[in-house]
Amino acid sequence: MAANVSVGDEMNTLRAKLDEDEDSVTFQIKSIEQENVELLHARPFSYEEDLGVKKKTGLHEDFVKKVDEFKPDLMLTSIVEDTFFQTVKLISLVKDRKIPTLHGGVFITSAPELAMTYPGIDMIGVGEGEQIVLDVAERLSSGVSCSDVKGVWIKKEDGTILKNPRGPLFDFTSVIPDFSLFEDARFYRPMGGKFFKSVQVESYRGCPYTCAYCNSPMQATLAKEAGLGRYVRRSPLESFRDYLASIIDQVNPTFFSFADDSFLARPKKEIESFCEIYKEFKIPFWFNTRPENVTPEILKMLKEVNCYRMSFGLECGNEEFRAKKLLRKLKNKTLLEKFEIITSGGIPFSLNSIIGFPDETRELIFETIELNRQVTAYDALTVSCFVPYHGTVLRDTAVKRGYIKEDLIVCDLHRSSLNMPQLPADELSGLLKTFPLYVYFDKALWPDIKRAEAEDGEGLKIFNELSEIYQKEAFAFDQDEKMKQSKKVTGSIGCASNEMDSIRIPN
Numbered sequence: 001m002a003a004n005v006s007v008g009d010e011m012n013t014l015r016a017k018l019d020e021d022e023d024s025v026t027f028q029i030k031s032i033e034q035e036n037v038e039l040l041h042a043r044p045f046s047y048e049e050d051l052g053v054k055k056k057t058g059l060h061e062d063f064v065k066k067v068d069e070f071k072p073d074l075m076l077t078s079i080v081e082d083t084f085f086q087t088v089k090l091i092s093l094v095k096d097r098k099i100p101t102l103h104g105g106v107f108i109t110s111a112p113e114l115a116m117t118y119p120g121i122d123m124i125g126v127g128e129g130e131q132i133v134l135d136v137a138e139r140l141s142s143g144v145s146c147s148d149v150k151g152v153w154i155k156k157e158d159g160t161i162l163k164n165p166r167g168p169l170f171d172f173t174s175v176i177p178d179f180s181l182f183e184d185a186r187f188y189r190p191m192g193g194k195f196f197k198s199v200q201v202e203s204y205r206g207c208p209y210t211c212a213y214c215n216s217p218m219q220a221t222l223a224k225e226a227g228l229g230r231y232v233r234r235s236p237l238e239s240f241r242d243y244l245a246s247i248i249d250q251v252n253p254t255f256f257s258f259a260d261d262s263f264l265a266r267p268k269k270e271i272e273s274f275c276e277i278y279k280e281f282k283i284p285f286w287f288n289t290r291p292e293n294v295t296p297e298i299l300k301m302l303k304e305v306n307c308y309r310m311s312f313g314l315e316c317g318n319e320e321f322r323a324k325k326l327l328r329k330l331k332n333k334t335l336l337e338k339f340e341i342i343t344s345g346g347i348p349f350s351l352n353s354i355i356g357f358p359d360e361t362r363e364l365i366f367e368t369i370e371l372n373r374q375v376t377a378y379d380a381l382t383v384s385c386f387v388p389y390h391g392t393v394l395r396d397t398a399v400k401r402g403y404i405k406e407d408l409i410v411c412d413l414h415r416s417s418l419n420m421p422q423l424p425a426d427e428l429s430g431l432l433k434t435f436p437l438y439v440y441f442d443k444a445l446w447p448d449i450k451r452a453e454a455e456d457g458e459g460l461k462i463f464n465e466l467s468e469i470y471q472k473e474a475f476a477f478d479q480d481e482k483m484k485q486s487k488k489v490t491g492s493i494g495c496a497s498n499e500m501d502s503i504r505i506p507n
């Protein structure tokens, strides 16, 4: 029997199924990039033709084959919440080989106790992994037990768990990852309508903000509780220069993507020094950041050193809800002023929102749509469904309000896991897929778009027609082409860096 893993109660039966017969569970896996195309967040592309990535024959078979060919002495996994069950399944397929396996990553750190109740999760590393991996590898290669390794938890035969306290925070600026270990095809990524050989770099660990839907603040809290000091750290720029130079030597990338949570959340002087250093490289780059950290001067400096695009979270349109529930305190007026500055800066950017927060209503979501419509020149628009990740303030709210079960582990990110009477999951799914259409098209079309929310014949027909227009217009040109044709467009919505892509709002 096959279980198609989706949400809520299905998750609770999944655990029993794993215990019962691990081979009976199959997972439907779609890449994030493919999902993004379906949700109108990105242009269509082909893995094989555009990225040179060959289709695999099957995840499970390929994994087993790889393990049997490579014969590892130690397996390591890095787990985010939505990949947890996939990992449990993969590990179950090779359990007879009795290979020691160490699990780590953001999900393990946020829910270690829960993770260890699952079969095959017998040894985990909580928190930063650099030192843990070294220590475990060294112990195993000398045939010594790992029971004293800092940060490691081990499931004992009697089912009890040995929990070693975490070691000191790792100086992440002291090591340079060896990217040459990866196959070349791994690096190619679509960005702004083009393909780049992209390497992810890290100049900042942790985030100084405390958004209630995000689990980055949890890292700082856990480190503080463990007496480890300040989790939020930044690279000294001199060593960051050497780090970039070394990566260029290793794999010659054409793009850098910053893993930093909020790139511009640093003193202006440091941004100036970064730009000074980066002049030497001028390789196009992308980062996530918050609108409040932007000034015209900063944007000018970034553009001069080839900043290719940026990503901003707008998240929610109602400023009171945003401040009180999401813990992001910024007036809409200030936010829109910041977006005027960002638009004038001439660096393409994407605008990201989230819908389906605990207690959110349809009316509140329409305030988010309205606010998105007032930002005039974004180059891409995305909307995500709120996910109650472990370690977030809003997960606790969702549990308290009875919207999710306490032991829910989320693995479907494109459908709400919350069972909220005022906003059922089906309604949210309809809003999720039509959100870009509501933002982009004239309000005269809104009744049609409302019809397109439904998953019935007529709804799907309208959705397909409008999506086709949206795809053609919003993604008509890649971002470089748009910039070339750029004219100042006022009173418009959509990709206003190209007048041809813009829909004018009637006065």
Ligand code: B12
Pocket (backbone or CB within 6 Å): 032, 076, 077, 078, 079, 080, 081, 082, 083, 102, 103, 104, 105, 106, 107, 109, 110, 124, 125, 126, 127, 128, 129, 130, 132, 133, 200, 202, 206, 214, 215, 216, 258, 259, 260, 261, 384, 389, 390, 413
């Ligand atoms: C870059 C990035 C991406 C890139 C990934 C690019 C790539 N090829 O890696 C892309 C855009 C593809 C992406 C996609 C998604 N991402 Co993302 N992403 C990030 C981001 C910004 C950086 C990741 C990173 O490299 N960090 C630096 C490394 C060093 O940190 P780390 O991976 O956590 O590893 C540390 C520890 O966890 C530990 N560790 C990690 N692995 C292991 C293994 C072992 C054995 C041990 C002992 C320790 C250990 O040691 C490391 C050093 O401290 C993080 C936020 C962040 N700053 O971490 C979000 C983040 C990981 N993403 C997140 C999310 C939600 C997503 C998406 C689900 C978004 C979406 N809606 O589609 C998808 C799903 C990805 C998936 N299924 O795997 C969440 C995960 C939340 C959660 N609890 O699961 C994060 C934490 C952001 C957030 N705060 O909400 N992401």
Ligand code: SF4
Pocket (backbone or CB within 6 Å): 207, 208, 209, 210, 211, 214, 215, 216, 217, 261, 262, 290
């Ligand atoms: S600014 Fe971004 S990374 Fe930082 S807490 Fe908020 S959502 Fe998380």
